[in-house]
Amino acid sequence: MKGLTDIPGLLVGHATDRQAVTGCTAILCPDGATAGVDIRGSATGSLQTDVLTPLHLNEKIHGLCLAGGSAFGLEAASGVVRFLESKGHGFPTGAGVVPLVPAAILYDLGVARKGVRPGREMGFAAAEAATSDAVAEGCVGAGTGATVGKLYGMAQAMKSGIGSATVWLDGPYAGIRVAALAAVNAFGDVRDPESGHILAGARVSPQSGQFADMAFQLKRGARGGFRNENTTLVAVATNARLSKIEANKLAQFASIGVARTISPVWTTSDGDITFALSLGAERADLTAIGIAASEAVSAAILRSVRLAESLPGIPGLR
Numbered sequence: 001m002k003g004l005t006d007i008p009g010l011l012v013g014h015a016t017d018r019q020a021v022t023g024c025t026a027i028l029c030p031d032g033a034t035a036g037v038d039i040r041g042s043a044t045g046s047l048q049t050d051v052l053t054p055l056h057l058n059e060k061i062h063g064l065c066l067a068g069g070s071a072f073g074l075e076a077a078s079g080v081v082r083f084l085e086s087k088g089h090g091f092p093t094g095a096g097v098v099p100l101v102p103a104a105i106l107y108d109l110g111v112a113r114k115g116v117r118p119g120r121e122m123g124f125a126a127a128e129a130a131t132s133d134a135v136a137e138g139c140v141g142a143g144t145g146a147t148v149g150k151l152y153g154m155a156q157a158m159k160s161g162i163g164s165a166t167v168w169l170d171g172p173y174a175g176i177r178v179a180a181l182a183a184v185n186a187f188g189d190v191r192d193p194e195s196g197h198i199l200a201g202a203r204v205s206p207q208s209g210q211f212a213d214m215a216f217q218l219k220r221g222a223r224g225g226f227r228n229e230n231t232t233l234v235a236v237a238t239n240a241r242l243s244k245i246e247a248n249k250l251a252q253f254a255s256i257g258v259a260r261t262i263s264p265v266w267t268t269s270d271g272d273i274t275f276a277l278s279l280g281a282e283r284a285d286l287t288a289i290g291i292a293a294s295e296a297v298s299a300a301i302l303r304s305v306r307l308a309e310s311l312p313g314i315p316g317l318r
Contacts, residue, residue, distance in 0.1 A: 001165065002133065003137070004179045006177055008279065010027065010179075010237055010277070012026070012130055012181065013026045013126045014026075014129060014141030015125040015141065016139075017144065018144065020113040022117060022118060022145050023067075023144035024126050025126060025183065026080045026126035026130050028080075028127060029061065030063075030087065030089040032062055033277040034059060034243065034244055035052050036052050037052040037248065037275050038252045038255045039274075041266065041271035041273060042267070042269075043270070044231070044272070044273055045071050045106075046104045047077055048077075052275070054244050061102060062084050062089050062099040063080050064103065064235055065101055065103040065126075066104055066233045069105060069109070069112070070117075075117075075119045075123070076120065076126070077103035079122060079125070079127065082120065083123075083124050083127035084097075085098075104233050104273045105233075107185065107230065108145025108146060135162075135164040135181060136162075137161065137164055137304070139309050140161065141183070143161035143162030143185075143308075146183060147159055147160055148189065148262075149190075149203070149212075151217060151218070152203075157202065157314060158203070158315055159308040159317075160186070161184070161304050161305075161307060161316075163301060163303030163304030163306075164181040167295045167299070169292055173288060175239075178237070178292040180235065183232070183233040183234075184232050185232060185233075186231075186232045186270065186272075187264070187269040188201065188264045188267065189263050191261060191262070191263050198211040199302065201213075202217075209315075230267075233273055234254060234275065235277065236250065237277040238279075241283055248276070250290055251276035254296075256294040257300075261302065274297075
């Protein structure tokens with residue numbers, strides 16, 4: 001399993017600054033992809049998400065850029081655009097191609113080196129590194145500075161990163177696949193939806209390995225050191241052919257996987273966005289594809305914490 005690159009026509013690349021603890025991720029679809037979006041966060045940071053609405057006349061996009069750096073990181077998208085232009089990929093116009101690259105950011109400024117954020121050069125580097133190889137996971141790209149479980153602040157949080165997973169359909173839809181990539185910087189805990197157990201999240205003290213259970217504590221009136229600086233970014237893709245309306249519905253289905261795995265989810269302290277991409281010619285039932293999408297997203301989120309390495313003072317499961 002390669003993750004998101006199991007979908008033919010998709011390339012994924014990361015640019016990672018481990019010393020500064022930030023980075024960005026480029027998801028390229030050079031020949032174009034029908035796309036949609038589902039925005040559940042209360043404080044999102046994004047560019048060109050209007051291109052993904054069914055009312056927008058452009059049918060296809062040519063890439064996505066996910067970045068750390070909060071609003072500063074949106075600059076990385078211009079690097080992805082420049083790279084695609086240099087390769088001749090984009091929406092054709094009389095004056096040349098114009099690549100369409102929606103972007104979204106997460107807040108990693110609390111752990112990143114002050115003043116270092118993903119910019120145009122990093123975005124170009126991520127796009128230049130994009131391949132159809134298995135997606136690199138863990139503390140890379142946009143997930144380099146990602147953390148989860150921030151009810152009591154960073155001292156009791158845990159490390160997260162990027163995860164990617166694929167689900168194959170069967171029966172009459174054999175050959176259809178749905179893959180997801182998640183950069184998880186959630187306010188809440190990450191739970192295994194099968195067991196209900198917390199895998200990574202807020203701890204009862206900086207020295208403890210015991211989880212506080214954020215949902216339980218919040219219902220009891222707990223208040224801590226958290227702020228509105230959290231985001232889970234998801235990209236889900238399929239090799240099934242979807243219309244733009246269907247791609248937006250697929251993004252909604254995919255968001256169910258976020259809700260199954262993060263607790264609490266879509267809070268007033270989160271800026272969550274899910275993108276959906278369709279590349280291919282085969283048709284399949286949208287609900288069946290949506291079920292697979294939610295499963296792929298859940299698996300990608302679990303991998304994002306299982307493969308995350310520790311930072312000083314912020315433990316990771318890897």
